[in-house]
Amino acid sequence: MRVFFVTNRKFALKRSLKILGCLNLCLILTSIMSGLPAIAANPKTNLSQSPKLNPTDKRAADEYRQMGLAYRQQERFDEAIAALQKSVTLDPQNLDGRIILGWTQHLAKKDEAAATSLWEAIYLSPTSLQAFNAIGIVYLVRGDLPQSVVLHSWAAILKADNEIAHYNLSLAYQRLNQYDLAIAYAQKAIELEPNNPHPFVARAIAQWTSGDQPSAKKTFRDAIAVDPRYRNPEFLNFLNEAGFSSDQIQTAKQVLSSL
Known part of the structure; x- marks a missing residue:
C-alpha cells in the first residue's frame, strides 16, 4: 500500500509540474509581451533602429568589452x-555585450540597472537562454519570487536540461512555501549536475522546512560527500553567492547542526 501511495504521489506531482509549466508559459508570454513594448517605446532602448555598425566601432566595442x-x-x-556601457553604446545589437553588462551590474548589486540591461537583451533575442537565466537570478536575489x-x-x-533554471526554481518555491515543487526541482537539478553541491543543499532545506527532517539530513550528507567543505557552518555563508537568502542559509546551518 505504501509503495502504491508513493508512486501515485510522484505521478501526481509530475502531472502538477506539467500543468504548472503550461500555466507558467501563459504568464511568461504575458510578462514578456507587456515588458517589450515599454522597451521599444523608449528611444534610448529602441534597439531595432540601430544604424549599421562600422568596423572601427566594432573593434572599439570589443576592446571595451574585454576591458570591462x-x-x-x-x-x-x-x-x-x-567600460561595458561604452561597448554597448558602440555595438547596441551585440547580445552578449548586453548580457555581460547586465550580469556585471547584478554582481555590483545594481539590480534595477541589471534588470533593464537584461530586458534589453531579451528584446534582441526573446529565446536567449543566458539572458533568461541571468534575469531570473536577478529577480530571485532581490526577492521578486513570482x-x-x-x-x-x-x-x-x-x-x-537547464540545471540553473531547475535549481533556482527550487530556491524560489522553497521561499514561497511550495515545498513539494521545491524538492522536485532540486531533485531534477541534482540529476542534471550531480557534482554540484548547491542543488543538494537546496533539496535539504526544502525537505527540512516541509517537516521531513530525516530526508533533509540524508540529503545534506550527500552534499558533504560531494564537497566536504559543507561540514563547516561558516562556509555556508558563501551560499548567498549561489542565490540563497539569509533565511535559507540559516536553515542550511540548522540541518548541518542536526547531523
Whole structure:
C-alpha cells in the first residue's frame, strides 16, 4: 500500500509540474509581451533602429568589452560597468555585450540597472537562454519570487536540461512555501549536475522546512560527500553567492547542526 501511495504521489506531482509549466508559459508570454513594448517605446532602448555598425566601432566595442571583463575579474565594478556601457553604446545589437553588462551590474548589486540591461537583451533575442537565466537570478536575489519563477520556467522550457533554471526554481518555491515543487526541482537539478553541491543543499532545506527532517539530513550528507567543505557552518555563508537568502542559509546551518 505504501509503495502504491508513493508512486501515485510522484505521478501526481509530475502531472502538477506539467500543468504548472503550461500555466507558467501563459504568464511568461504575458510578462514578456507587456515588458517589450515599454522597451521599444523608449528611444534610448529602441534597439531595432540601430544604424549599421562600422568596423572601427566594432573593434572599439570589443576592446571595451574585454576591458570591462578584466575590471570585473578584479571586482572593480564601477570601472567595469563604465567600460561595458561604452561597448554597448558602440555595438547596441551585440547580445552578449548586453548580457555581460547586465550580469556585471547584478554582481555590483545594481539590480534595477541589471534588470533593464537584461530586458534589453531579451528584446534582441526573446529565446536567449543566458539572458533568461541571468534575469531570473536577478529577480530571485532581490526577492521578486513570482517573477523569478516565471522567468526561470521559461528558461526551463527553452532548454529542458537547464540545471540553473531547475535549481533556482527550487530556491524560489522553497521561499514561497511550495515545498513539494521545491524538492522536485532540486531533485531534477541534482540529476542534471550531480557534482554540484548547491542543488543538494537546496533539496535539504526544502525537505527540512516541509517537516521531513530525516530526508533533509540524508540529503545534506550527500552534499558533504560531494564537497566536504559543507561540514563547516561558516562556509555556508558563501551560499548567498549561489542565490540563497539569509533565511535559507540559516536553515542550511540548522540541518548541518542536526547531523
